[in-house]
Amino acid sequence: MNAEKIPDIIVGRLPVYLRxxxxxxxxxxxxxxxxxxxxxxxxxxAQIRKDISQFGEFGKQGTGYSIEFLTERLRSIxxxxxxxxxxxxxxxxxxxxxxxxxxxxxxxxxxxxxxxxKKEKVGSKIGEFTIExxxxxxxxxxxxxxxxxxxxxxxxxAQDVAKKLVQAGVRAILNYAPITLNVPNNVKVQYIDPSTHxxxxxxxx
Amino acid sequence: MNAEKIPDIIVGRLPVYLRxxxxxxxxxxxxxxxxxxxxxxxxxxAQIRKDISQFGEFGKQGTGYSIEFLTERLRSIxxxxxxxxxxxxxxxxxxxxxxxxxxxxxxxxxxxxxxxxKKEKVGSKIGEFTIExxxxxxxxxxxxxxxxxxxxxxxxxAQDVAKKLVQAGVRAILNYAPITLNVPNNVKVQYIDPSTHxxxxxxxx
DNA sequence: TAGATTGTTAATCGATTAACAATC
DNA sequence: TAGATTGTTAATCGATTAACAATC
Numbered sequence: 001m002n003a004e005k006i007p008d009i010i011v012g013r014l015p016v017y018l019r020x021x022x023x024x025x026x027x028x029x030x031x032x033x034x035x036x037x038x039x040x041x042x043x044x045x046a047q048i049r050k051d052i053s054q055f056g057e058f059g060k061q062g063t064g065y066s067i068e069f070l071t072e073r074l075r076s077i078x079x080x081x082x083x084x085x086x087x088x089x090x091x092x093x094x095x096x097x098x099x100x101x102x103x104x105x106x107x108x109x110x111x112x113x114x115x116x117x118k119k120e121k122v123g124s125k126i127g128e129f130t131i132e133x134x135x136x137x138x139x140x141x142x143x144x145x146x147x148x149x150x151x152x153x154x155x156x157x158a159q160d161v162a163k164k165l166v167q168a169g170v171r172a173i174l175n176y177a178p179i180t181l182n183v184p185n186n187v188k189v190q191y192i193d194p195s196t197h198x199x200x201x202x203x204x205x
Numbered sequence: 206m207n208a209e210k211i212p213d214i215i216v217g218r219l220p221v222y223l224r225x226x227x228x229x230x231x232x233x234x235x236x237x238x239x240x241x242x243x244x245x246x247x248x249x250x251a252q253i254r255k256d257i258s259q260f261g262e263f264g265k266q267g268t269g270y271s272i273e274f275l276t277e278r279l280r281s282i283x284x285x286x287x288x289x290x291x292x293x294x295x296x297x298x299x300x301x302x303x304x305x306x307x308x309x310x311x312x313x314x315x316x317x318x319x320x321x322x323k324k325e326k327v328g329s330k331i332g333e334f335t336i337e338x339x340x341x342x343x344x345x346x347x348x349x350x351x352x353x354x355x356x357x358x359x360x361x362x363a364q365d366v367a368k369k370l371v372q373a374g375v376r377a378i379l380n381y382a383p384i385t386l387n388v389p390n391n392v393k394v395q396y397i398d399p400s401t402h403x404x405x406x407x408x409x410x
Numbered sequence: 411t412a413g414a415t416t417g418t419t420a421a422t423c424g425a426t427t428a429a430c431a432a433t434c
Numbered sequence: 435t436a437g438a439t440t441g442t443t444a445a446t447c448g449a450t451t452a453a454c455a456a457t458c
Contacts, residue, residue: 006408009425014366015219015404019383025359033439038409043383045439046427050307053441061440062434086403093302098399100298103383107400108407117301118321147410148403155228174399179310180246185214190402194303195312197395198291198353202284202313203211204393205352214449240413250415258417264414267458316455 010051011078016041017048018074022106025067033064040051080108087141087170089161090152091131094176098150099126112144117157134161141168146173155179162189215256216283221246222253223279226308227311231274238269285313292346292375295357296336298320299381303355312333322362345371360384367394372405382397383405 020082021039024032034045034052042047050092052058052065058073058174059065075081086109088095099114114126132140141149149170153161158177164171178193225245229237239250239257246253257270259261263278265268280286289316293300303317303352318332322339329336346354354375358366363382370378376392383398 005254007424011408012405014408015401016385019398019401020385023384029351031325035272035439042387044427046429047425049439049441050426057441059440060434061432062438064439067377077408078404079410080404084403084407084410093239093305097298097302103398103400106405107404109382109400109403148398148406171410172403173401174406178312179228180221180225182247187407192397192402192406193224193308193397194355194397195308195314196220196224196307197379197397198289198309198314198377199223199283199285199312201379201393202289203216203282205284205289205376212448240415249451251453254415254417255450262417264416266456267414267456269415299441 006054006173007025010054013051014074014078015039015041017051017079018071018078018080021067021074022072025071029067032067032070034059037065043047075108078108082108083110084148085107085110085112085145085146086145086148086150087137087144088114088152089110089116089134089137089148089165090176091118091121091126092150092152092155092188096126098152099129112146113140115140117153134164138164138168141165141170146170146176148174150176211259213261215259218246218248219258219279221248221284222256223276223283224286225350226272226279234272236287237272237275239264255399266317275315279326279395282285286337288315289313289353290315290349290351292317292342292349292351293319293355293357294321294339294342294370296323296326296331297357297361298357299357301331301394302356306335314353320345322358336375339369341371343369346370346375350377351375353379355379355381357381 017195027197034048038048040074055077058070088098088111091114095114099111112131114133115134115137121131122133149165151173153157155177158179162181162183166183166187173189175189176179176192182190228289239253243250262281263275277298293303293316295348296319300319304316318337319334320337320339320342321382326336327338352375354370356363360382363384367386367388371388371392380386381397386394
């Protein structure tokens with residue numbers, strides 16, 4: 001397996017497979033097939049097999065895939081067989097929700113700090129976190145070695161903050177601001193913008 | 206233009222173009238080109254032109270596109286030249302953040318109600334909203350004629366709630382729960398799962 | 411007019427599906 | 435063994451890009 005050669009579109013489906021497998025494991029299931037997994041996630045069995053086979057031969061003819069083994073392989077491939085520290089930038093409602101989010105722990109992530117540029121917010125608490133000043137953010141992120149950030153600042157501030165994050169060594173940004181970010185090629189961005197996602201559906205209504 | 210013939214992948218890019226155009230308009234710009242718009246959103250000029258041309262001839266050779274006109278056309282195509290009522294199901298932190306979200310108003314959406322199944326939450330306030338009981342949800346959505354829902358309940362409850370939403374006439378679901386939903390073909394789902402999105406980036410770290 | 415940029419066609423590239431030998 | 439299901443190949447399908455005539 002060579003990371004450079006795997007299409008983004010396949011990498012993008014792996015977390016979906018992983019999520020479905022973990023739900024199957026929760027139900028006590030031990031094995032699954034490309035057919036069953038495909039039904040679960042709405043993808044053809046052929047595609048599931050093709051995607052998985054990019055990384056090795058993880059199944060057995062006749063019996064399918066061991067859920068535990070495939071889960072372990074996917075977690076390793078996606079590098080979520082460890083815990084990644086993550087920072088939140090923007091202490092609004094969304095930043096608040098992400099700081100408290102219970103769904104990170106068993107999926108490989110851990111929020112370690114939250115930043116905001118409003119002086120009146122700095123120093124106050126969100127759950128266990130004390131909101132820190134954006135001015136000290138770059139140094140803090142560098143010293144902690146954090147590589148992943150979630151960005152929940154207003155669109156007008158997002159590009160500036162993204163630039164600072166990159167300076168600080170961040171290589172993956174989950175961007176909640178409704179704006180396309182301009183970042184170097186070696187930095188990944190995923191976009192979560194509720195309005196944009198809603199607008200992808202109204203077309204069909 | 207025939208909605209049935211436009212690939213999903215193109216429809217998915219239109220809200221991104223629209224968002225960029227609205228930012229250009231905010232800056233006071235009057236016209237743009239496929240090249241400039243493409244640079245802005247990280248898509249080739251040829252693809253921008255091809256996508257837009259699916260719906261008509263909205264540009265002018267030599268001068269490009271009128272930002273105001275193209276914005277108006279895209280809003281019409283995406284059916285966000287009107288305001289859609291939206292309900293939120295799940296009054297946790299994420300439901301709270303979405304209920305207060307300021308980014309819906311000028312993008313075509315308006316939250317009208319929020320539901321939760323926890324009796325102790327029902328009746329309490331989130332901003333201007335009174336949390337309503339999930340038990341009465343189907344009737345309430347029907348009577349309001351709401352077609353769009355945002356789902357922020359736990360994964361274990363999401364499929365059941367989705368089924369109820371479909372019964373109530375909802376045709377578009379923005380799903381924050383980390384699970385693939387099973388819905389009829391005429392119902393659209395968009396997925397927003399922070400962990401899944403983060404896992405799409407760790408592969409490259 | 412000359413320069414710029416669209417809309418569109420044809421070529422290329424990439425992704426998905428169908429089919430089946432291999433094999434558990 | 436017989437049945438089931440993988441991994442993979444070849445065929446199909448669809449999306450992107452390059453190129454350019456049309457034209458503002």
